[in-house]
Amino acid sequence: xxxxxRIPLAxxxxxxxxxxxxxxxxxxxxxxxxxxxxxxxVLALALGGLFAMGVAFTRAPSVxxxxxxxxxxxxxxxxxxxxxxxxxxxxxxxxxxxxxxxxNARVWSMALGWLSFALMxxxxxxxxxxxxxxxxxxMFTAYVPLIADQxxxxxxxxxxxxxxxxxxxxxxxxxxxxxxxxxxxxxxxxTYGVACAAILALFSILSGLVALIPAWLYSNGWIDSVEPxxxxxxxxxxxxxxxxxxxxxxxxxxxxxxxxxxxAGPVNQKFTRIAFILYVLIALPxxxxxxxxxxxxxxxxxxxxxxxMGIALGIPSLMHGLAIMGGTEAKIRHSFSTKGLFGWLGxxxxxxxxxxxxxxxxxxFAFGGWxxxxxxxxxxxxxxxxxxxxPGHLHQTVVGGMTIAFMGFAFYLxxxxxxxxxxxxxxxxxxxxxxxxxxxxxxSFQTWAGALGVPRRTWDQSYGGEAPGNWDLPMNLNGIxxxxxxxxxxxxxxxxxxxLLIGKRTDDPAELVPSALK
Amino acid sequence: MWLIMVAGVLMAAFSxxxxxxxxxxxxxxxxxxxxxxxxxxxxxxxxxxxxxxxxVVPPGEEGYIAAVRYGFIPETIVVKAGQPTTLNISSxxxxxxxxxxxxxxxxxxxxxxxxVFSATITPDEPGTYLVVCNEYCGLQxxxxxxxxxxER
Numbered sequence: 001x002x003x004x005x006r007i008p009l010a011x012x013x014x015x016x017x018x019x020x021x022x023x024x025x026x027x028x029x030x031x032x033x034x035x036x037x038x039x040x041x042v043l044a045l046a047l048g049g050l051f052a053m054g055v056a057f058t059r060a061p062s063v064x065x066x067x068x069x070x071x072x073x074x075x076x077x078x079x080x081x082x083x084x085x086x087x088x089x090x091x092x093x094x095x096x097x098x099x100x101x102x103x104n105a106r107v108w109s110m111a112l113g114w115l116s117f118a119l120m121x122x123x124x125x126x127x128x129x130x131x132x133x134x135x136x137x138x139m140f141t142a143y144v145p146l147i148a149d150q151x152x153x154x155x156x157x158x159x160x161x162x163x164x165x166x167x168x169x170x171x172x173x174x175x176x177x178x179x180x181x182x183x184x185x186x187x188x189x190x191t192y193g194v195a196c197a198a199i200l201a202l203f204s205i206l207s208g209l210v211a212l213i214p215a216w217l218y219s220n221g222w223i224d225s226v227e228p229x230x231x232x233x234x235x236x237x238x239x240x241x242x243x244x245x246x247x248x249x250x251x252x253x254x255x256x257x258x259x260x261x262x263x264a265g266p267v268n269q270k271f272t273r274i275a276f277i278l279y280v281l282i283a284l285p286x287x288x289x290x291x292x293x294x295x296x297x298x299x300x301x302x303x304x305x306x307x308x309m310g311i312a313l314g315i316p317s318l319m320h321g322l323a324i325m326g327g328t329e330a331k332i333r334h335s336f337s338t339k340g341l342f343g344w345l346g347x348x349x350x351x352x353x354x355x356x357x358x359x360x361x362x363x364x365f366a367f368g369g370w371x372x373x374x375x376x377x378x379x380x381x382x383x384x385x386x387x388x389x390x391p392g393h394l395h396q397t398v399v400g401g402m403t404i405a406f407m408g409f410a411f412y413l414x415x416x417x418x419x420x421x422x423x424x425x426x427x428x429x430x431x432x433x434x435x436x437x438x439x440x441x442x443x444s445f446q447t448w449a450g451a452l453g454v455p456r457r458t459w460d461q462s463y464g465g466e467a468p469g470n471w472d473l474p475m476n477l478n479g480i481x482x483x484x485x486x487x488x489x490x491x492x493x494x495x496x497x498x499x500l501l502i503g504k505r506t507d508d509p510a511e512l513v514p515s516a517l518k
Numbered sequence: 519m520w521l522i523m524v525a526g527v528l529m530a531a532f533s534x535x536x537x538x539x540x541x542x543x544x545x546x547x548x549x550x551x552x553x554x555x556x557x558x559x560x561x562x563x564x565x566x567x568x569x570x571x572x573x574v575v576p577p578g579e580e581g582y583i584a585a586v587r588y589g590f591i592p593e594t595i596v597v598k599a600g601q602p603t604t605l606n607i608s609s610x611x612x613x614x615x616x617x618x619x620x621x622x623x624x625x626x627x628x629x630x631x632x633x634v635f636s637a638t639i640t641p642d643e644p645g646t647y648l649v650v651c652n653e654y655c656g657l658q659x660x661x662x663x664x665x666x667x668x669e670r
Contacts, residue, residue, distance in 0.1 A: 068657060068658075068660065069657055072654070072657055072659075137657060138654075139654050143612070143613045143653070143654075144612075145611065145612050145613075145631065146612045146613070146654075146655065146656065227632075228612075228613055228630050228631060228632075229630055229633065232613075291628075292544060293544055293626060293627050293628050294628045294630065294633075295548040295608075295627075295628065295629070295630055295633040295634065295635040296548070296630070296633060298546070299537060299543070299544070299546045302544070303533075303534065303537065307533060308530075308533075311533075377533070378537070378543070378544055379536065379540060379542050379543055379544065381544070382542070382544055382625055382626055382627070383624045383625070383626070384624075384626070385615075385617075385626040385627075385628070385652075386615050386617065386626055386628075386652040386653055387617075387624065387626065387652065453617070453619035453620065453623075453624040455615070455617065455619070455650055455652035456652065457652075457653075457654040457659070458650075458652070458654075458659060458660045459659070459660045460660040460661075461660070463648060463650060463660075463663050464663075466648045466663065466665075467619070467648060467650075468619065468620055468648075
């Protein structure tokens with residue numbers, strides 16, 4: 001208990017424990033706040049996944065599950081739950097974790113932490129209610145002058161303010177931890193990555209406020225018009241910058257998984273830190289690629305902001321991908337005797353659910369990078385714009401890359417936080433692989449459909465029988481693959497909830513975080 | 519290492535050079551208008567060129583299209599094969615897409631109110647091509663379609 005005396009506990013009623021796996025000091029407040037955000041994230045993922053099933057089975061022409069009105073409401077809800085609520089709740093969990101537990105520190109202000117959580121939950125509930133009652137079938141992009149009930153914009157704004165407060169708390173927590181000397185030297189690489197994500201999130205949320213406040217004023221009639229092209233620009237300042245918050249968070253989870261599963265670190269700390277900084281530098285102007293076929297910006301701006309920057313963004317992801325795999329290989333070669341060029345792969349326990357997620361995430365995200373490079377090319381964007389290629393790309397990156405990485409990290413994070421062993425690890429392995437394989441195929445079918453010209457965001461793709469006959473096959477196959485992924489996702493939710501509630505209580509590191517090596 | 523750098527410079531040069539030498543660039547000619555003015559202009563043009571359902575662009579002239587929930591005015595536009603034809607497109611309400619779809623060819627443009635896109639196309643294969651709106655525009659979005667007929 002010596003360390004408790006070093007830290008003034010003015011007015012705090014928190015308790016502290018040592019994590020049996022990492023030896024880090026875990027304050028009860030930081031633990032509760034991380035867990036609350038993680039639980040909200042998993043709930044949002046469950047809803048997002050449920051809506052995804054509605055969307056995928058409606059887009060499969062042989063099933064056409066929902067009617068048109070409920071399809072557009074469900075598609076809007078799917079975008080909001082899976083692309084806004086799930087990642088941001090998980091990222092807030094990650095920033096609380098990285099700025100407190102990883103630094104042996106307490107959260108700067110628990111009151112601010114809970115206020116931010118309450119605002120985010122309130123915003124999320126408002127958004128989902130107004131969408132599911134059919135009053136905001138405008139897609140999560142809500143391009144003006146298409147207009148939703150004003151509660152929709154309010155929900156967005158309240159959620160954004162909550163997330164902003166969480167970022168303030170994150171920065172102050174690091175400053176305080178530094179002042180109190182709970183860590184020494186540079187920030188740990190995971191906290192460093194999360195800090196880069198927080199910078200991007202700050203810009204993205206502020207530009208979201210610039211887009212959404214006028215849209216809200218327009219929806220309740222206080223202003224007469226909003227220029228749609230200007231709205232699109234600011235909206236993608238939110239929308240695409242946010243995706244780089246997600247990418248950075250995903251990369252952080254990759255490092256987290258190899259650290260806990262293999263005991264491996266980055267090949268070179270400096271290399272990894274430079275790659276994180278590159279994201280911040282390159283991702284801010286990259287929203288240009290949303291306007292490649294807009295009647296607005298000049299060709300030069302489109303090429304620089306869209307094509308050039310878009311392709312440059314592949315560089316940091318490639319650096320991280322190599323650092324992760326290289327770090328793992330170096331660690332395994334150092335610890336075991338391995339044969340040949342690829343003998344080290346045989347040491348990995350492939351049935352481990354986190355390994356399944358890491359593999360799937362690296363692979364599908366790489367596909368996403370390639371499809372993104374195609375789509376960000378000025379001329380090729382004319383072919384792919386608003387076809388199923390776009391959902392193909394964004395599911396490769398956001399679901400295949402990010403969601404699967406978050407799932408993988410959750411297999412370690414949740415057991416450590418609640419000190420319960422993962423419930424039914426074999427089922428977890430099945431869930432993870434089902435999700436990975438389902439998403440790999442679903443995104444491939446979406447890309448295929450996009451290459452044939454199938455439009456995205458439409459309830460009926462037959463156009464009264466005028467549409468090309470080859471459109472239905474890939475969309476039906478997409479329904480099947482999405483069903484497989486949905487099964488894996490549902491099992492993941494069940495496993496997480498069961499771990500929280502009935503997982504075996506333990507403080508044994510080998511049970512909380514089983515090694516992914518054999 | 520040198521090889522990679524040379525390859526990178528070459529690819530960048532091609533990517534930029536294509537903006538001048540390529541035949542399939544994104545149209546860059548745009549102008550601004552108002553939704554009311556555009557609707558009036560397109561309906562007047564369609565009225566003298568065959569009607570709101572099917573209008574013909576005579577060789578050497580330009581065509582005018584308005585995207586409106588949930589359709590295109592004129593719904594079918596007729597152009598001559600082998601003849602470079604400029605189509606001017608704008609929306610009179612919300613954001614729409616204007617996308618020629620079909621086997622192995624697919625052109626997609628974002629159509630915004632108050633902005634006119636001038637796209638010059640040279641159709642080479644005679645036939646009827648489906649045009650769909652592929653930017654979500656409202657609850658009947660899936661019914662919004664038009665056609666381009668390429669005549670010999």
